[in-house]
Amino acid sequence: MVNSKWSQILFKDIITLAALFLCNIILAFTTDHQQEQDRIGTALPGQNFNINFEHYSGYITVNKDVGRTLFYWFIEADHIDPTSKPLLLWFNGGPGCSSIAYGEAEEIGPFHINSDGNTLHLNPYSWNQVANILLIDSPVGVGFSYSNASSDILNNGDKRTTEDSLIFLLKWFERFPRYKETDFFISGESYAGHYVPQLSQVIVKHNSATKQNSINLKGYMVGNALTDDFHDQLGMFQFMWTNGMISDQTFKLLNLRCDFQSVKHPSESCEKIWEIAEKELGNIDPYSIFATPCHANDNQMVKGKHRVGNLRTVYDPCTSKHSTTYFNLPEVQRILHVHPDHRPAKWQTCSVVVAINWKDSPRTVLNIYRELIPTGLRIWMFSGNTDAVLPVTSTRYSIDALKLPTVSPWRAWYDDGEVAGWTQEYAGLTFVNVRGAGHEVPLHRPKLALALFKSFLAGTSMQTLEPPTLRTAS
Template identity: 80%
Template sequence: MANSEWSQIFAITLATIFLCNNNFTFATDPFVQQEQDRIDRPLPGQNFNISFEHYSGYITVNEDAGRNLFYWFIQADHVDPTSMPLLLWLNGGPGCSSIAFGEAEEIGPFHINSDSKTLYLNPYSWNQVANILYIDSPVGVGFSYSKNSSDILTNGDKRTAEDNLIFLLKWFERFPQYKNTDFFISGESYAGHYVPQLSQVIAKYNLETKQDSINLKGYMVGNALTDDFSDQLGMFQFMWSSGMISDQTFKLLNLLCDFQPVEHPSDSCDKIWDIAYEEMGDIDPYSIFTPPCHVNDNQLDKRKHSFGRLRSVYDPCTEKHSIIYFNRPEVQRALHVDPDHKPDKWQTCSDVVGTNWKDSPTSVLNIYRELIPTGLRIWIFSGNTDAVIPVASTRYSINALKLPTLSPWRAWYDDGEVGGWTQEYAGLTFVNVRGAGHEVPLHRPKLALTLIKAFLEGTSMPTLEPRTLTAAI
């Protein structure tokens, strides 16, 4: 037996001692800490077997303040996970949990049944094609915490990107076997800021250290907050062209909210938004053709009044199952949540984080202009039934980049049917997903799996297979 194998066995043995005596002491040996983080038994309500490993725990990103980010790492369902790409998934808000949305109702394997107690295996989980790493970011979101309570009130784009970079550097120390795997980043909504910003700081770090400390190959964002002007222009246009608001309200939105910051509109802009809400009626703006979840009136009112501020997220009834499930003590124990720093009540999104956000640039298009020439694989996708960051907004943002077209607009196919439309530019690919709302993998999971396969492989979206002609008899 090789010395390295003996070392790993010895490390695992030591880990057993750590697990028995001190669940929240970080080990110095990476394989010991890996074993300490490994989820070695079925999750509560998991009545099915899995053939992959998964891990959860904390990474300290600031020792002085005690800022700790919670992660859940789910290996690729493959005989050799280290041969598969590694994908980091981030949800937005700002203030929303990647565990709640990304893992539990979108791209993860463990989804929650309507009884809020049992799980089912997502047949379209993205861990079929990649290792998936979820982070609750920044602190104050999900199970992530800081020992300095003021940190929860001072989050912003800049510190989030810096903390996420430190997280990744330390995570690769804990999981060194993934150090050389192809690394990608993806996310949706306000992660339209997080993802390119993190990609930017990684690229700068690699350049300054003169080594690819993080083997970043590309990023992909969906229904992404990108540019305030384009996002609002497309939003108003989509609402009007979909027949949700009147001609007069459409004109006033463009007049009174033009060039207004999305997060802090003027009083006159606010008032015309109220009229727009009234005209739209009781629909879910994150998915305009699906019924809203009628759990209680307060939930609907909260979603209504946050629309246009981009604070909330698509809220089907699956969200309430997550709230019940992740507040269960046995679930928190299974996921290695620190009982001394767990939230009083786990939430899918933190209003405290969202309402106290400190810095948010009006556009991240400058980051695209900086990173496209580096050769990173950059894709943007958009569900075409989302009224919050609609496909029109994304197209305006892409057009502002003035990129040459490599492959013109066309339909792409999945199992012989149109899955959406796509256009390839020099340095960027755009994919429109037919019939999907704000959370594309939630509404069109099969199409989303086709999308992530093409992105990771660096291939074009599928074309229609030529039909076989049969002679008449």
């Protein structure tokens, strides 16, 4: 009886272990199969150069009930062992702009598009030289991301974008489990000034609630970031006036009539004075005030300046035009694994529909900084100093509002012996100003942006010149 009983127990244990073993094999096979389906095994259309790294693209469903699905492009580090390098998740802003269009195709990615819109060149300053890059079209309705419920595109906002991003990450790590232990960082620019700290906040909360599926978040970095409505507008008006772009009278009226409380819903009197300010600005690119406008695309630039309050949601230099041509090519979409039943009628760099129907946007995220700085995350903010939309003055006002002690004072940093910008280090936060860069720092100053990213990953100060050695008389 006893032997029979223990035999039954032992048999059950063996069956249980066998079932677990079989499940693990099935899971591993499924994961490998999904990865292989997403792997881009051939050259991209117009790619006439060789690469030594793998890249993948596909979809992650974040809500099965309505089929809400986000498109991603994952580019491994150009290294013999990419898992030894950090993993970076990159967001572009808008809200409603594609990280594939901007982040990959004209900023930090290796595949940049030539002026013909059909061929590619290798970006010599791609960030995948030092890290694995994960880009997603977020939220749903942006780029190649889609939902089976059309109402989803009309109901995006900060809260749902953050929740979907966390679900996306957890499922992505299931598909790419070898990166679970990799140091993980988040970065982005513009409206990603909301996405990045918000996602970092929910990851920290998620990690504190469960250790089994924790995400190895080490820090985040934002550039020319929407941070605080009051300081963003205050700094914007001051930047435009001090750079001689608007009149004294307009500057005074902007400060008087715009209450600095809501970028998204300005008053009627504020809108009227903004119309005057835009006329005074003239036909320049406010995202890079010293850059030559894209004359080849003037009509689209003028007609495409949609705004959410005082923030334009569409940045349209010529690089954006090239992306529009390239990512609408059927062969490009096929190789990127775009689902034929869910591809957009016309792929766009930014979705105006997403932008104008945005549901929730807090007036500040400084409260998140105050919450996360004590956790020890590496937090950096950078700013190109020729951007008039979210200028360096705005970022400095927001940092000042945090009232952080200074660890290392304001100083110039250098690249190849020349001043590349200025930097200051605070307790828990580092600020870097990039000289001559506009709203998209890696677009306008790619070499400096890569130097910045390397320092961020290493957690080291920006390079400064050693003081000259004083010669003594012999």
